[in-house]
Amino acid sequence: MGYRIGVDIGGTFIDFCLFDESSGELRTLKVLTTPATPGAEIMQGLKILEDRYGVPPQEIVSFVHGTTVGINTVIQRKGASLALFTTEKFEDVVELARLRMPETYSLFSRRPDPLVPRDLIFGIGERMLADGSVDRPLDEASVADAVARARAKGAQGIVVAFLNAYRNPAHEEAAQAIVRRLAPDLFIFRSSEVWPVIREYERTTTALINGYIHPRVDLYLGSLQKALIDHGVAAEPLITKSNGGVMSAEIGKTNCVSMVLSGTASGVMGATWVSAEAGVRNAVTLDIGGTSADVALIIDGKPQFGMGEKIGEFPLYIPSVSVTSIGDGGGSIAWVDGFGVLKVGPESAGSDPGPACYGKGGTRATITDAFAVCGFIGHHQLAYNSVAPDVAKARAAVQQVADKVGLGLRETAEAIIRIAISGMFMEINKLVARYGVDVRDFALLPFGGAGPMLGCFLARELGVDRVLIPTTPGVVSALGGLIADVKNDFIRTVFVDAEPDAVAVLRREMAALDAQGARWLREEQRFDGAVEARWSCDMSYKGQSFEIEVPIQAHWLRDGDMAAIATAFHDVHERTYDFCDRAAPAHIVNLRLVVAGSTQKPQLRPLATASGRPEPEKMLDVFYDGVEHRVPLYRRGDLRAGHHFAGPCVVAQDDSTACIPGGFAAEVDALGNIFLTRSA
Amino acid sequence: MAIDKVTLQVLANHCRAAAENMAYTLYRTAHSTFVKETEDFTVALTDAAGKTVCVPMDLGATWYPGLDYGAAMRMIPDYEPGDIGFTNDPYSGFLATHSPDLHIWKPIFHEGEIVCYAVGHIHNTDVGGAVPASLSRSLIEIHQEGIRFPPSKLYKAGRLNDELMRVMMINVRKPEQNWGDLKAFVGAMNTGERKVKEMLAKFGIGTVRQGLSDLMDYAEFQAREILRGIPDGEYFFSDYADEDSVGGNPCRLALNLKIKGDEAILDFTGSDPQLTSAINVPTGGNPRHTLMLVGVYYVLFTLNPNLLLNSGLTRPFTCILPEGTVVNPQFPAAVGMRSLTCGRLRSLIFGAFGLAIPERMPAAPAGSSSIMNVMTHDNRSGKAIIAAIDPIVGGGGGMPHGDGTNGSGADAAYLKNTPVEINEAEVPIKILRYGLATDSGGAGRWRGGLATQLDFQVFSPNTRITARNRDRSRFRPWGILGGRAGKPSNFILNPGTAKERVLGNTDILTADPGDVIRIYSPGGGGRGSPLDREPERVLTDVVRGYVSVPAADEEYGVVIRDGAVDMAATVARRASMRRNEPEGHFDFGPERIAYERVWTREAYDALTGILADLPVHWRFFVKGRIFAKVGQGEDGMAGGGRAAIEQAYGEVRAEYPQIRS
Secondary structure (H helix, E strand, O other): OOEEEEEEEOOOEEEEEEEEOOOOEEEEEEEEOOOOOOOHHHHHHHHHHHHHHOOOHHHEEEEEEEOOHHHHHHHOOOOOOEEEEEEOOOOOHHHHOOOOOOOOOOOOOOOOOOOOOHHHEEEEOOEEOOOOOEEEOOOHHHHHHHHHHHHHOOOOEEEEEOOOOOOOOHHHHHHHHHHHHHOOOOEEEEHHHHOOOOOHHHHHHHHHHHHHHHHHHHHHHHHHHHHHHHHOOOOOOEEEOOOOOEEEHHHHOOOHHHHOOHHHHHHHHHHHHHHHHOOOOOEEEEEEOOOOEEEEEEEOOEEOEEOOEEEOOEEEOOOEEOOEEEEOHHHEEEEEOOOOOEEEEEEEOOOOOOOHHHOOOOOOOEHHHHHHHOOOOOOOOEOOOOEOOOHHHHHHHHHHHHHHHOOOHHHHHHHHHHHHHHHHHHHHHHHHHHHOOOHHHOEEEEEOOOHHHHHHHHHHHHOOOEEEEOOOHHHHHHHHHHHOOEEEEEEEEEEEEOOHHHHHHHHHHHHHHHHHHHHHHHHHOOOOOOEEEEEEEEEEOOOOOOOEEEEEOHHHHHHOOHHHHHHHHHHHHHHHHOOOOOOOOOEEEEEEEEEEEOOOOOOOOOOOEOOOOOOOOEEEEEEEOOEEEEEEEEEHHHOOEOOEEEOOEEEEEOOEEEEEOOOEEEEEOOOOOEEEEEOO | OOOOHHHHHHHHHHHHHHHHHHHHHHHHHOOOHHHHOOOOEEEEEEEOOOEEEEOOOOOOOOOOOOOEOHHHHOOOOOOOOOOEEEEOOOOOOOOOOOOOEEEEEEEEEEOOEEEEEEEEEEEOOOOOOOOHHHOOOOOOEHHHHOOOOOOEEEEEOOEEOHHHHHHHHHHOOOHHHHHHHHHHHHHHHHHHHHHHHHHHHHHOHHHHHHHHHHHHHHHHHHHHHHHHOOOOEEEEEEEEEOOOOOOOOOEEEEEEEEEEOOEEEEEOOOOOEOOOOOOOOOOOOOOOOHHHHHHHHHHHHHHOOOOOOOHHHHOOEEEEOOOOEOOEOOOOEOOOOHHHHHHHHHHHHHHHHHHHOHHHOOOOOOOOOEEEEEEEEOOOOOOEEEEEEEEEOOOOOOEOOEOOOOOOOHHHOOOOOOOHHHHHHHOOEEEEEEEEEOOOOOOOOEOOOOEEEEEEEEOOOOEEEEEEOOOOOOOOOOEEOOOOOOOOOEEEEOOOOOOOEEOOOOOEEEEOOOOEEEEEOOOOOOEOOHHHOOHHHHHHHHHOOOOOHHHHHHHHOOOEEOOEEOHHHHHHHHHHHHOOOOOOOEEOOHHHHHHHHHOOHHHHHHHHHHHHOOOHHHHHHHHHHHHHHHOOHHHOOOOOHHHHHHHHHHHHHHHOOOOOO
């Protein structure tokens, strides 16, 4: 028995989630980030936990951390100076990318500048063919020459990514050995070790991101390890991963790429756990902070995974929890165009200066200011008493917009909300259309500091009838770390049809993956608990340039049951795309393995029960749907399991404010979640 | 009475949601690679008159936000709920613009009245006709380009028109693909209908009906606002496709852009007569035909990235499209390869707007994207393999504040390539090189984007390689304001060997085992004088391999020795070069300069006058005869102008007394 701690870093705050294994109690804490001394706030938080809740460091049995250090390194372009070694005559692989640009209607559309400039890309004499045979042996002198030139240009590290190395990594390995011999001070990564998948741009760019963020991630995790030891925490810190699992900080220092999306992924994992505990199988998660708004789908109790998630301007091709950005959060700025039409975003006040009502110098109206003008916020301090909203400043900012659109102040504020909501409506529509699901079959699960503020309005727009507001909306990401499994993905590109002659290849690759998975979990992670192995194949029909992931049974591989694999593919294809062609060969591009070591999940203590309506703290005047309403303000801390109440109302708590319009009936469940049901 | 502008924006988002929903539904459920890989499809909502009101931004082609379905829709006399209309005939209402494009529309009813339509198009891989995929430059009449359906009901009151479908399926080469795509397409229309019905429930019929109209007014306002910011005046520009038919003469496109206040007239008089080849652009003379305005959408969106894309944008523009020309051919001219000409029409519009607002427009993008297909055999299995390998796309033009993008960009930014590793795993070819071509971008203060180059080897006899839309191997992407033209494209068999053959604009080739094929796109044009480019920036280009040391010297006047700029030598070199700098807004490159010594604007005016007076079926023939006499370039009647053309025409008339004008 001891304490388990999840820590997640956002743009403005560091969130702590503390679970006491003996009492079943969950506690939360927010500390302002201090960009100047990263890591210091973690120690500050641990100090507060010790002082306030009596948590001795030596009783911390698990410390799980989600960090933005990787993604920020890419976004701020503060990574390593890298050299890239490619196959000769293919040096432009990162610049050409996949040709298509983000903005197809503009003559000024551009691709991002590559993470490594063209003059630090060196073509190496070698060629491997698609079947893994050597067409041209590695020219070792060209490697030595490239090392010398890379060093002369100040490269700190080298990434090697040769054509067809997914099939045969021998040349990459040989080049790596030469680099290690000639330049032991330079770090080196191979594309075939980072993520050995077919498609040279995707594999190369993933390896590049790994190298690019490696020095900063290594430094950050190293100082975290040291600080925890100094503080007396014996547990090896775990890092949350883009795939929703965790790994040891030590592994994260080199396997950097797999933790890039750690915060957003663990938010979805936390939300998945919350919805499962609350008995919700299908949910749209809505994570809105001051600077971001992300949605994800939970279908049949599971988050969705994909490859190609965006890291700043770059796609990352490792399995990640699928999260879609639908805007820039509560700080999105309202403005008026030449036709007199009101727009919201994409410009954002961010966390600095933030919304006008934060009083930190912002003067332009944001979504948060609109809610302040409408009376939903401003009655209490926000964000654990770190922000005292100044409603007068919000009014002044919204008034400037009102003057341009010719509406009253409150009407303008409501218009800002309506337009922001309709923009999110559009983005969520795209997401559900991509999955071919009907959003009305889903519950909405808003979290993050601003999720509960917007959630009910968005649910109305979407035609969603159920909204689930978790107990601690502000720290769902930190909670996600607490419940995550130790988990890693492994892949082998096989490129065979699911026919009898593929059995030998598949069995061989399966054995290799099995050994790799066991080594990772048992030796590298030193995990000795129960292990789950999930096999899947990325499959397609001939001529399709994309694959779908098909879950398969290990015994199909062992028994050589190719028909079962093919059938599974046709079934998934039909379910995903509404058609399949059972006569056509089922092509297997990749064989994949996920190993997951299950960690103990917290058993939350049920909330004390009550019945009837909770006692409101006071009554507020709020404005929405064109009318002023007098509504109760409830304190979240006053709510008990079994309480019933109805919108319109406002529920305030330390980390967020839920704005609930009329037509919603609320019920507090046994764990303290607010369950809202819409009747009109 | 217009709806309030808050509701208007909310409605705009709901319409976008409907359009994006339709696009994702189609993309998710379609079968063919045309839909899945090249995204050659559109979906949209139109108003009750068939004018496009809303298109998706995430997926699909960029050509149709101003498409007018009205004429084709009205060719079916009445509709009832559950109907779906369709056509692929370019000459029925000028909706479909070549026969592979199947357009469909579903009326959406409210209490017995049509509120709007869900609409869209997909490019079918094949609709029958003379050649696989139904497209070839060499075809000369529409009947060779596959089966055509005039506007007909695909569904009548919710029931599929089986007979018509059987007719289609028996006429096409890949019926299961067409059928699969069609099913997905119908699914997308039903999605659109469902989303519109949700909008009707939320906003009410009055608001939706009025809102659709207001959304077009909104886009119109935005377009007019942009036009008001452009100086009044007449801006004449012409550009050429290299060939008007296989191995033929140049195809000239001309535009006189007249801007007055918030309106613009685009007069295409002076464009070539309709061609006896398949690169005609069918417009029916519609003054706001979407194919003529694609370049305009790009210009407007570039000038205002918040632009709403719908038919309202087209209202301030009027195109003059003389009948019997390449931009308004008469039935039954072939039109299958109109996309080649459309590329030139876009550069025509970019050039004319560039004259009007040089400070805000880039130089010419490469403007030619060859779509490469390989048909070969696997020597091990003996199986025949057909695969699209890569689009060969060139860079963007130099921008007002930056270099053109390398390898793709501007009006070709939507194309995707195929990874080398996928090509090699699926097709028995070996790729020898895939990358950017050094020195291919037009020199300038802001350099044109570089071309892409692909070299590959084939291993089986009778390997057929097609490269659709080959162009710009002669006339280069132009530079502006002192910037130089980009380098032309090329297509070469066995480069640097005794068996070398330069193929230029050839678009089909049969190769032998061991043959090496090289293809490279044009580069983008440069912007501003290359002598004004900072020497350090030129050095960076050299270090990065974008520009060679000799080209740095010859084109930029930057002398580089031992990896550093020799400043003294550079200053001297630039001073001497500055005396010989070309003048004028455009640099067209030596080929067009030589060509226009003969084919001056005056000469073309004479030719246009002569041909316009002839019956349409004589025009292309007479153009060819006059060209045979007058010639092009060095051996031509340089400076002959009007007199030379009239003299040549006199000789042609003497030779062919059947000509009656």
